[in-house]
Amino acid sequence: MLNFSFCSPTYFEFGRGAEAKTAELVRKFGGTKILFHYGGGSIKKSGLYERITKSLNQADIPFAELGGVRPNPVDSLVYEGIELCRKENVDFILAAGGGSAIDSAKAIAAGVLYGGDFWDFYSGRYIEEALPVGTILTIAAAGSEGSPNSVITKEKGRLKRGAAGEAIRPAFSILNPELTQTLPAYQTAAGAVDIMVHICERYFSNTSEVEVTDRLCEALLLTMISQTPRVIAAPDDYEARANIMWAGTVAHNNLCGVGREQDWASHGMEHELSAFYGATHGAGLAVIAPAWMKFVSKKNPGKFLQFAERVWGVEGVDEGINAFEKFLKSIGMPSSIKEFGANEEDVPMLAEHIGLTEERTFGGYVKLNARDAEEIYRLAL
Amino acid sequence: MLNFSFCSPTYFEFGRGAEAKTAELVRKFGGTKILFHYGGGSIKKSGLYERITKSLNQADIPFAELGGVRPNPVDSLVYEGIELCRKENVDFILAAGGGSAIDSAKAIAAGVLYGGDFWDFYSGRYIEEALPVGTILTIAAAGSEGSPNSVITKEKGRLKRGAAGEAIRPAFSILNPELTQTLPAYQTAAGAVDIMVHICERYFSNTSEVEVTDRLCEALLLTMISQTPRVIAAPDDYEARANIMWAGTVAHNNLCGVGREQDWASHGMEHELSAFYGATHGAGLAVIAPAWMKFVSKKNPGKFLQFAERVWGVEGVDEGINAFEKFLKSIGMPSSIKEFGANEEDVPMLAEHIGLTEERTFGGYVKLNARDAEEIYRLAL
Numbered sequence: 001m002l003n004f005s006f007c008s009p010t011y012f013e014f015g016r017g018a019e020a021k022t023a024e025l026v027r028k029f030g031g032t033k034i035l036f037h038y039g040g041g042s043i044k045k046s047g048l049y050e051r052i053t054k055s056l057n058q059a060d061i062p063f064a065e066l067g068g069v070r071p072n073p074v075d076s077l078v079y080e081g082i083e084l085c086r087k088e089n090v091d092f093i094l095a096a097g098g099g100s101a102i103d104s105a106k107a108i109a110a111g112v113l114y115g116g117d118f119w120d121f122y123s124g125r126y127i128e129e130a131l132p133v134g135t136i137l138t139i140a141a142a143g144s145e146g147s148p149n150s151v152i153t154k155e156k157g158r159l160k161r162g163a164a165g166e167a168i169r170p171a172f173s174i175l176n177p178e179l180t181q182t183l184p185a186y187q188t189a190a191g192a193v194d195i196m197v198h199i200c201e202r203y204f205s206n207t208s209e210v211e212v213t214d215r216l217c218e219a220l221l222l223t224m225i226s227q228t229p230r231v232i233a234a235p236d237d238y239e240a241r242a243n244i245m246w247a248g249t250v251a252h253n254n255l256c257g258v259g260r261e262q263d264w265a266s267h268g269m270e271h272e273l274s275a276f277y278g279a280t281h282g283a284g285l286a287v288i289a290p291a292w293m294k295f296v297s298k299k300n301p302g303k304f305l306q307f308a309e310r311v312w313g314v315e316g317v318d319e320g321i322n323a324f325e326k327f328l329k330s331i332g333m334p335s336s337i338k339e340f341g342a343n344e345e346d347v348p349m350l351a352e353h354i355g356l357t358e359e360r361t362f363g364g365y366v367k368l369n370a371r372d373a374e375e376i377y378r379l380a381l
Numbered sequence: 382m383l384n385f386s387f388c389s390p391t392y393f394e395f396g397r398g399a400e401a402k403t404a405e406l407v408r409k410f411g412g413t414k415i416l417f418h419y420g421g422g423s424i425k426k427s428g429l430y431e432r433i434t435k436s437l438n439q440a441d442i443p444f445a446e447l448g449g450v451r452p453n454p455v456d457s458l459v460y461e462g463i464e465l466c467r468k469e470n471v472d473f474i475l476a477a478g479g480g481s482a483i484d485s486a487k488a489i490a491a492g493v494l495y496g497g498d499f500w501d502f503y504s505g506r507y508i509e510e511a512l513p514v515g516t517i518l519t520i521a522a523a524g525s526e527g528s529p530n531s532v533i534t535k536e537k538g539r540l541k542r543g544a545a546g547e548a549i550r551p552a553f554s555i556l557n558p559e560l561t562q563t564l565p566a567y568q569t570a571a572g573a574v575d576i577m578v579h580i581c582e583r584y585f586s587n588t589s590e591v592e593v594t595d596r597l598c599e600a601l602l603l604t605m606i607s608q609t610p611r612v613i614a615a616p617d618d619y620e621a622r623a624n625i626m627w628a629g630t631v632a633h634n635n636l637c638g639v640g641r642e643q644d645w646a647s648h649g650m651e652h653e654l655s656a657f658y659g660a661t662h663g664a665g666l667a668v669i670a671p672a673w674m675k676f677v678s679k680k681n682p683g684k685f686l687q688f689a690e691r692v693w694g695v696e697g698v699d700e701g702i703n704a705f706e707k708f709l710k711s712i713g714m715p716s717s718i719k720e721f722g723a724n725e726e727d728v729p730m731l732a733e734h735i736g737l738t739e740e741r742t743f744g745g746y747v748k749l750n751a752r753d754a755e756e757i758y759r760l761a762l
Contacts, residue, residue, distance in 0.1 A: 001623040003396025008389060014640065015384025209620035212604045212628045219596035226592055239590035242382040246640070247593045255636065259395065259627070 001209050001259040008253045010146050011172040014246065016238075018176040019136050022052055022094070023059035029132050029171040031092025033062050035085050037105045039069040039097040043138065046182060052096060052136065064088045069097060072274045072281070073104040075154045078118060081108035085131070093133045098191075099142020099151075099281075102135050106150035106168040109133045122152055127165025135173045140180055140245040141191030141282060143198055143252025145173035153275055158353075160271035175249065177241035185232050189331040190282030192228040195248040196221060197285045201264050202257035204296070204303050204365040214306070216256040221311045223247045225327060232331050265363035266292045269373060272350045277340035284340065286333035291380035293321045296366040303365070337380045347377045382590050382640040389634045391527050392553040395627065397619075399557040400517050403433055403475070404440035410513050410552040412473025414443050416466050418486045420450040420478040424519065427563060433477060433517065445469045450478060453655045453662070454485040456535045459499060462489035466512070474514045479572075480523020480532075480662075483516050487531035487549040490514045503533055508546025516554045521561055521626040522572030522663060524579055524633020526554035534656055539734075541652040556630065558622035566613050570712040571663025573609040576629040577602060578666045582645050583638035585677070585684050585746040595687070597637040602692045604628045606708060613712050646744035647673045650754060653731045658721035665721065667714035672761035674702045677747040684746070718761045728758045 011029075013021050026034060036052065043049045056063050066081050085093070085108060095105035109130040111118030121127050137145045144150065148169045153160040183191070203217040223243055230240035250256065266289045273284040297304045301317045308320025329335060342350070351373040354362070361367040368376070392410075394402050407415060417433065424430045437444050447462050466474070466489060476486035490511040492499030502508050518526045525531065529550045534541040564572070584598040604624055611621035631637065647670045654665035678685045682698045689701025710716060723731070732754040735743070742748040749757070 001396070001620060001627075003399065005392065005394050007392040011386065011388040013386050015382075018384065209624065211607055212601070212624040212631070215600035215604050216597060216631070219600035220593070223593045223596050239382060242640070243590065243593045246382075250593070250597070250636065255631065259623070 002207055002261070004258040006254065006258045007166065008146060008169070008255065010170050010253070012146070012175060012249065013172065014175045016176060016178055018174045019048065019051060019179070020055065022136065022174060023055045023061055025172045025174070026056070026061055026092060026094060026134055027059065029092070029134060031061065031094070031132065031134070033088065033090050034064075034092040034094050035081065035088070035090045035108065036063045036065040037069065037081060037093055037095045037101060037108065038067050039101050040067070043096050046179070048096060048136070048138070048179060063094070064090060069101045069104045071100050072153045072160065072278065073100040075119060075152055078104055078107040078111060078152060082111040082118060085112045091131060093131055094136070095133060096136040096138065098137070098139030099144040102133070102137070102142065102144040102170070103150040103152060105133050105135070106130065106144070107152050107163070110163070110165065110168055119154060121163035121165070122154070122161040127163055127167050130165065130167040132171040133168065135170050136179075137173060137175050137245070138179045139183060139187065139191050140241070140248040141194040143195065143248055145170055145175065146249045146253035151271070158275040160275040173249070175245050177238055177245045180241050180245065181236045181238065183235065185235065185332055186283070187280070188231055188235065189228065189333055190280045190286070191248070192224055192244060192282070192331065193286045193289075193328065193333060194282035195244070195251045196224050197266055197289050198251045199256065200289060201266060202260065202262050203307070204263050205260040206300070206365060207260035210260045213256050213258060213260055218310050220247045220251050220256065225311070228331055261364045263364035265368055268354055268362055269376060272353050273337060273340055273342065276346070276350070277342055279340040283334055286328045287335060287337050287380045288376070290321060290325045290328065291376050293324070294379050295372065295376045297321065299366050337377065344378070344381060347374050350377050383588055383642070385639040387635065387639045388547065389527065389550070389636065391551050391634070393527070393556060393630065394553065395556045397557060397559055399555045400429065400432060400560070401436065403517065403555060404436045404442055406553045406555070407437070407442055407473060407475060407515055408440065410473070410515060412442065412475070412513065412515070414469065414471050415445075415473040415475050416462065416469070416471045416489065417444045417446040418450065418462060418474055418476045418482060418489065419446075419448050420482050421448070424477050427560070429477060429517070429519070429560060444475070445471060450482045450485045452481050453534045453541065453659065454481040456500060456533055459485055459488040459492060459533060463492040463499060466493045472512060474512055475517070476514060477517040477519065479518070479520030480525040483514070483518070483523065483525040483551070484531040484533060486514050486516070487511065487525070488533050488544070491544070491546065491549055500535060502544035502546070503535070503542040508544055508548050511546065511548040513552040514549065516551045517560075518554060518556050518626070519560045520564060520568065520572050521622070521629040522575040524576065524629055526551055526556065527630045527634035532652070539656040541656040554630070556626050558619055558626045561622050561626065562617045562619065564616065566616065566713055567664070568661070569612055569616065570609065570714055571661045571667070572629070573605055573625060573663070573712065574667045574670075574709065574714060575663035576625070576632045577605050578647055578670050579632045580637065581670060582647060583641065583643050584688070585644050586641040587681070587746060588641035591641045594637050594639060594641055599691045601628045601632050601637065606692070609712055642745045644745035646749055649735055649743055650757060653734050654718060654721055654723065657727070657731070658723055660721040664715055667709045668716060668718050668761045669757070671702060671706045671709065672757045674705070675760050676753065676757045678702065680747050718758065723762075725759070725762060728755050731758050
C-alpha cells in the first residue's frame with residue numbers, strides 16, 4: 001500500500017424529502033447570497049425548482065440564478081456564471097442536477113476567486129480556493145457530489161478536460177433517491193456505468209497489498225450488478241435507486257482509491273467521444289472500458305483474474321471481461337463507438353486529440369501511447 | 382434504507398513515517414497551545430514520544446503533557462486533564478496511543494468547554510462542542526481515530542459508558558502502520574476482533590434493502606479474515622498491518638452503518654467484562670459476540686444466512702457462527718468469560734449492571750431484556 005492522505009468532509013443529507021433541508025444547509029455552510037445553478041427543464045418539470053426557490057425565499061436567502069447547463073457542460077456558461085457571481089457578490093454556489101450542473105458550479109466557484117482564466121485549472125493548475133458549493137443531486141452517476149473533481153468542455157477545440165482541488169469538494173450534498181426515479185432507462189444505465197468505471201479506474205492497479213480497498217471496490221461493483229437491473233426494469237424502485245445513489249458517491253470520493261496507483265485511461269479516451277460526438281459519458285464508457293480491458297489484459301492479466309472471480313463469479317481473464325460486456329448489453333448500453341457516429345477513419349484523430357504521442361503516454365495499470373489508444377478505439381468500433 | 386446524514390471530516394495522514402506531519406497538522410487545525418495526552422511507557426520505549434515532542438518543540442508549539450492513560454480509561458484522569466487544560470489555556474488536544482488515549486482525550490476536549498460535570502456526556506447528554514482533537518494511532522482497534530464516540534469508565538461504581546457527538550470526531554488522525562508492528566499477538570488479535578465486531582454491530586440489522594452497506598461491511602470483514610492471521614504469524618508484516626489499520630478506521634466512521642438500524646448489544650455486554658474483570662475489550666468481545674449470535678440467531682435467523690454465505694463461504698446459520706468462533710480461536714482469543722475471572726454466580730449481577738430489567742431492553746436486531754442478557758452471559762461461560 002502507498003502512503004496517502006484522505007479527507008472527505010462533505011456533509012451528506014440522504015433520503016426521501018432531503019431537499020427540504022436546502023436553505024438550512026446553505027446557511028449552515030455560510031451562504032448569504034447565492035448563485036442557483038441548474039440545467040434545463042427537468043428540475044422545473046419535476047417541481048424541484050419550485051421547492052428549492054420557495055425554500056430559499058422563505059428563509060430570506062437572496063439568490064441569482066443561472067440555468068441552461070447541458071450534458072458535457074461548456075466553458076461559455078462558466079464564464080457567464082463567474083461574471084454573474086462577481087456582479088451579484090455571490091458567496092455560495094448551489095447546484096441542482098447531475099454531474100454537469102455540479103461540475104459547472106465547481107468551475108464557477110473556483111473561477112470567481114481567481115484572477116486569471118478559469119481554464120487554467122482545466123489545463124493542470126490545482127484549485128487552491130473556491131467559493132463553497134452545495135449540491136442537490138438528481139442523477140446517480142458522476143460522483144461529483146462528493147469528489148474534488150470537475151470536467152468541463154472548451155467549445156473551441158472541443159477540449160473536454162478535468163480539474164481538481166480539495167477546495168471544490170462540495171460543502172454539502174443532498175441525495176434524495178426519489179429525485180432519480182423519473183430518469184429514463186438509458187440515462188439511468190449510463191449513470192450506473194459511470195459509477196462502475198469510477199471503481200474500475202481505481203481497482204485496476206499495479207499497487208500490491210491493497211486488500212482492503214480491493215474489497216471495498218468489489219463491494220460497490222457487486223452492489224451495482226445487483227441493483228442496476230432492478231431500476232432498468234422498474235425505474236421507480238426507490239430502494240434500488242437509494243443503493244445505487246450511495247454507491248455512486250462512495251465510488252468517487254476516493255475512499256476506495258487511497259493508497260494505490262490509479263488508471264484513468266478509459267475516462268480520458270471517453271472524453272473524446274463526448275467532445276466530438278456528444279456521447280453520453282456513461283454510454284461512451286460502456287464501449288471504451290471493455291475495449292480498454294481487452295487490450296490491457298493481454299499485457300497485464302494479473303488483476304483481471306481477481307475481477308473475474310470476485311466480481312463476476314467466473315474463472316478466467318476473458319470470462320470476466322465477457323461477463324462485464326454481457327451485463328452492459330443487458331442494461332441497454334451500446335457496444336460500438338459507431339453508435340455515436342464515430343468510424344474507423346476518425347481513430348487517429350481521436351487518439352491524437354488526447355495529446356498522446358509515441359513517447360507521451362497515459363494510464364497506470366498499463367502505460368498507453370498514441371498507437372495503443374488507437375488500437376483500443378479500434379477494439380471499440 | 383432509512384434516511385440519514387453523514388459527515389466524516391477527519392483528515393487522515395496514512396503511511397510510513399506519517400507522524401512527521403504532527404506539528405504541521407496541529408498548526409493547520411488551529412492548535413497554538415496543546416495538551417499532549419498518552420498512555421504508559423510504550424510510546425517512550427518505541428521512540429514515538431521523543432519524535433513527537435521534538436517535532437512540537439522544533440515548530441515552537443508549546444504543550445502541556447499528561448500521560449498515564451490505561452486501557453479502559455478512567456474518569457479521574459479526565460478530570461485531571463480538564464483542570465490542566467484550563468490552567469494552561471490549552472486550545473488543542475493531541476492524543477498518541479490506542480482507543481484509550483484517544484477516548485480520554487475526547488472526554489477532556491468536551492469537558493474543558495462544558496460548565497457541568499463531563500460525566501453528563503457519558504450519561505446520555507450529546508456533545509455539542511469540544512476542543513479540536515488530533516490523534517497519532519498506535520493500535521488498530523477502537524476506530525476512535527475517525528469516530529464521534531468515546532468510552533470512559535467511572536471508577537466509582539465501575540460504570541463503563543459511551544458518549545457521542547460530532548464535535549469529538551478528530552480533526553486529524555495520523556495512521557502509521559509501522560507504529561503497530563511491535564504490538565504483541567494478543568493485543569493485535571483483540572484489536573482485530575474489536576474492528577470485526579464494530580462491523581457486525583452495524584451488519585446485523587432489520588433494515589431491509591441495504592445492499593450497498595451490507596456489501597461494504599462484508600468487504601471489511603473479508604479483509605480482516607484474510608489479513609489478521611498474517612499479523613498473528615508475523616507481527617512485523619507492514620502490508621497486512623496497513624490493510625487492517627485502514628479497515629479499522631472505515632469500520633467505525635459509520636460509512637458502512639448509515640441508513641440502517643444498528644445493534645450495539647455485544648458492546649454493551651462486553652463493557653461489563655472490562656469494568657469488572659479488566660478484560661481487554663476485544664478479547665471480551667471475542668467471547669460475547671458469538672454468544673450473542675447464538676442467542677439472537679434462534680429468534681431472528683435472517684441475516685445470519687447471508688453472513689455465513691458471503692463472509693465465511695459456508696451454508697447455514699450455525700455454520701457461519703461456528704466459522705467465526707473457529708477463526709477467533711485460531712487467532713488466540715479466549716472462548717469463555719471464565720478466562721477473565723467471571724463465573725456463573727456473577728451472571729445476574731452483570732446483566733443487572735447494564736441497566737436492563739424485564740421491560741427495559743437494549744439491542745436492535747433482537748431486543749434483549751435482563752433475562753436475555755443473562756442467557757447470553759451463560760452461553761459465554
